[in-house]
Amino acid sequence: MHTILPFLLAMVAAIVLLELLAARMRIAYPILLVIGGLAVSFIPGLPMVRVNPDLIFFIFLPPLLFEASWSISFKEMKKWWRIIGSFAFLVVFFTALSVAIVANHFIPGFTLALGFLLGGITAPPDAVSTGALTKFVRIPKSTTAILEGESLLNDASALIIFRFALVAVGTGQFVWHQAVASFVWMVTGGVAVGLTVAWIFIKLHKVLRTTAASDIALTIIEPYFVYWVAEKLHCSGVLAVVSGGLFMSAKRLEFLNSASRIQGYNVWESFVFILNGLVFLIIGLELPEIVEGLKGEGIPLRTAIGYGLVVVAVLIAARVVSAYIAMLSTYLFRRSVVSRLNWRRSWNTFFFLPFTLGWSGMRGVVSLAAALSIPITMDNGTLFPQRNLILFITFVVILTTLVVQGLTLPFLINRTHVFEELLNEDAEAETRRKMKHGLRKHIHQFLENRYQSDPAGHAGMEHFIKLWEERAEAPDSRMDKKNKKIFIELLESQRKYLTDLNKDPKIDEEIIRTQLYQLDLEEERLKII
Structure with missing residues (x-):
């Protein structure tokens, strides 16, 4: 404890310093966090930090998703539900399928189930990275709502794919009718659990006559409890947290007083910021062990990097293609949505807007948490196949998308003026x-x-x-x-x-x-x- 505690405090201090540096450089702080996580892996003599894979989801995902659901506008989500739904479910499945096919074809030893596992991990864009990036560019509220709503829901859809693929890898089989029934229960049960438990917590806030401190403590407990109940009932804990968070956010004026709302906002902002940073640094600390595992499996580092870059290309291509299809569908079937565009510049909008939306798909903390949650061994005691390679590819994907796309997206937006006519x-x-x-x-x-x-x-x-x-x-x-x-x-x-x-x-x-x-x-x- 005397060794690890100063180290953990040093990690938090490093996260703070990286955020301050990012603010001075006017770039999204997740970019420096992922670079910092990579730099940490080269520091010799650091203590080994290992988190139980079974606890990764439980520790990091509930509060991150809960805070995101409080920040988003549910009214804007309802207004743009078609495009949000298509990107959050159809595009995520298309992306995961593309990754699965390419990985199965190009990576030796990668079955289709492992490909879907990798696709489920890398498919969802990161809401935190997108939100941090939009602070430095002017984009319309509608586009912000679409990106934030998509990022909130695609975590749920991607992680459902991840869970099914994890079962398929462990059992070696995939029964479609059982999968469909399980999927329906995961979605409906997750939403029902989230709304029910959220309603109970709202009643507790009112009955107990809580103070600001106790309100904040309860809001920290709530996402963990919602997630735990949903997982115990074998439905989607992610959807439960999201639906519960949206419900409580809409009712915040009813059960939180002004002090709770003001202080809670500041506490949660800091809490989520530290959690994001810790995930990036944890993967950095595990990288040396992951690289050693790759060498033990006979996979050269250069080859593993190549696999990661191939997956990055597939992810970007799938998202850009999906964005163009969505734009084409909007022009053909929803002309009222684009009726106020300047049609003399419609070619600019038609070409650059989908490309910009496609280019905005940076990956982040959810993908890292999912990759880290892969068990080291399967139920029969054998090592989980390709775990080190999946972890390494995930880190390459996050590093590449955050650095390359994250640094070039503001330039692309400012250079093309793609959002000018949409800003009002x-x-x-x-x-x-x-x-x-x-x-x-x-x-x-x-x-x-x-x-x-x-x-x-x-x-x-x-x-x-x-x-x-x-x-x-x-x-x-x-x-x-x-x-x-x-x-x-x-x-x-x-x-x-x-x-x-x-x-x-x-x-x-x-x-x-x-x-x-x-x-x-x-x-x-x-x-x-």
Whole structure:
């Protein structure tokens, strides 16, 4: 313990330093994390860190998926459900199938089942990498919603393929009718478990009258418990966490107070950031042992790198081809979606937009966690076939896609101006203006309806309105208990107004969430004056 604890703390410090360096270089921090993981493998004398493969999914995936489901806009997911669904399920299966066929044909000793296993591991693009990258480029909200929604759901579909392939490798057979029945149960059961357990936790938050600290502690427990229950019932723990997270995210105003929401956001951001970094460093620490295993199996390092690059080419080609098919289908069958494009530039959109979406498929932490979860031995005690090669190929895929695609994608977007005609900043500004105007009218109406019978007892009414409109600091002398109570009621009324406003499909949910966050900050500031 005295040896490993300082080492773990040093790993966290290294993750922080790499993130700071990435911010200064204006690149997505997962790029430096994967390079850092590679650099760690060359440091001699480091202690061997081994995580039980059976625990990899349980330790890392639930919180990562849970946090992602809280961040995404479910309203935007519903708006773009066709393309999100096609990329999250059809494209993932097509990609896994392509990898399986190529691996079976080009890699000696790779059965079709092992190919599907590798395809399931490497098929899903990484939501964290995509989100970190979009901070440095201007892309439309619709494109962000598609990329984030796809990244959230394709983890589930890819890992279902991974589980079936794992069983096929272990048993040596694949029964289609059993697989179909199992797939249906994994999907429906996973969603049902996620929604049920999430509903129970929401009730617990309300009944226990939790504080901000206990709320945050419960939210950390929740994804692990949801995942564990789903896996015990042999359904998809990934879908359970995603569906439960989306449900709780939509109900956050009902069971979390302002302090819990503000503090929880900061805690979860740091927690997920550290988890991502640890996975990359863990694979870096295991690389020397993986390379030794490859040598023991008679596979030269250069050959293994070549296999990895072949898989990278297949992944990129499959995604780009799928993006062009999706664009063609949209032009043929969903012309209303692209009706506001400038048709004089439609050739630019038709060519570069699918290519950009295809080029955005960086792989990351989910692929690493899946690869690390492959058991070392099978049920009969024999070594799992090609485990070291699969781990090495996965690392090559992640390193190549993050570095090559991650560094060139911002240049591609800025150079082609592919998203310029889809960006509608005037509409966003108009939405914010209308929302502010509506809130101002709502504040006046609320105060007039609720307190017009007792104006003398509430001399601070005009101050409340001015405080909201100008964001001025409230003087201590005017914020007595009576006025604080009124102001909190006013904030709750505004939250209800914004929640109702968010039901309009034309309203950008990110704008609503930003305003709700400001209301939380107002309430917390009110508590200390």
